Amino acid sequence: MREGHQGTGPGAITPDGCAVELYARLPAGAEPDIVASAVPEGARILELGSGVGRMTHPLLERGYRVTAVDESAEMLEHVRGARTLCSPIEDLDLDERFDAVMLASFLIHTGDVGVRRGLLRTCVRHVAEDGCVLIQREGADYHTNLPRERVDPSGFTVRILSADPVGDGVNSVRAEYEFPDAVWTQTFRARPLTRAQFEEALGEAGLAVDRYLTDDGTWVRAVPVRR
Numbered sequence: 001m002r003e004g005h006q007g008t009g010p011g012a013i014t015p016d017g018c019a020v021e022l023y024a025r026l027p028a029g030a031e032p033d034i035v036a037s038a039v040p041e042g043a044r045i046l047e048l049g050s051g052v053g054r055m056t057h058p059l060l061e062r063g064y065r066v067t068a069v070d071e072s073a074e075m076l077e078h079v080r081g082a083r084t085l086c087s088p089i090e091d092l093d094l095d096e097r098f099d100a101v102m103l104a105s106f107l108i109h110t111g112d113v114g115v116r117r118g119l120l121r122t123c124v125r126h127v128a129e130d131g132c133v134l135i136q137r138e139g140a141d142y143h144t145n146l147p148r149e150r151v152d153p154s155g156f157t158v159r160i161l162s163a164d165p166v167g168d169g170v171n172s173v174r175a176e177y178e179f180p181d182a183v184w185t186q187t188f189r190a191r192p193l194t195r196a197q198f199e200e201a202l203g204e205a206g207l208a209v210d211r212y213l214t215d216d217g218t219w220v221r222a223v224p225v226r227r
């Protein structure tokens with residue numbers, strides 16, 4: 001388990017505290033549509049931190065060719081129809097370029113700046129010159145207004161219970177997912193990033209924002225900076 005990360009509830013838990021059975025239940029929601037709004041039909045997508053394939057499967061149905069990467073073999077066992085690679089994202093070096101690289105699920109908010117640089121280097125290493133990197137970042141109020149909850153129409157409630165500073169600009173965040181028959185919790189470290197700090201991190205990696213894909217600024221299409 002990664003330092004500061006923890007998960008409780010039924011089934012296997014990944015090193016970052018995610019529950020495999022929980023992610024197998026979560027709906028994909030609007031996210032595949034957001035990706036489709038930014039990536040041409042039939043494109044080759046490298047999905048980093050794919051989990052069980054919650055987004056992979058709807059993307060395959062839309063005709064994208066997806067390579068799904070995750071460090072958890074237990075997560076990847078659920079992925080169907082995509083090429084899967086079990087690896088830490090930071091270590092991935094495929095000698096291949098993709099039309100789109102996805103770094104979703106707020107992974108860019110890792111508390112460890114070295115890991116964040118490694119994640120972004122992997123994105124840059126694998127994106128085609130005319131391709132894009134799609135990043136999902138936290139909304140502006142993610143660490144405030146707590147506790148808060150959202151009742152999902154599919155029948156579960158997600159709560160962000162607390163976000164407590166643990167030093168160096170990093171918070172320990174506690175989340176809870178309550179289903180009628182099971183409850184999962186995840187505790188993880190996250191570094192809030194303002195839009196300016198986010199764009200600076202991209203710039204340092206050789207990426208620039210092409211456009212924000214959603215009104216809340218959480219989904220971003222970035223492109224490699226020509227050198």
Ligand SMILES: C[S@@+](CC[C@H](N)C(=O)[O-])C[C@H]1O[C@@H](n2cnc3c(N)ncnc32)[C@H](O)[C@@H]1O
Binds near residue numbers: 018
């Ligand atoms: C919050 S889950 C989200 C999964 C998927 N993106 C989704 O939206 O359903 C994060 C996933 O990223 C994986 N992960 C986190 N950090 C990773 C890293 N550094 N290298 C590889 N996989 C990582 C975890 O194992 C987990 O499956």
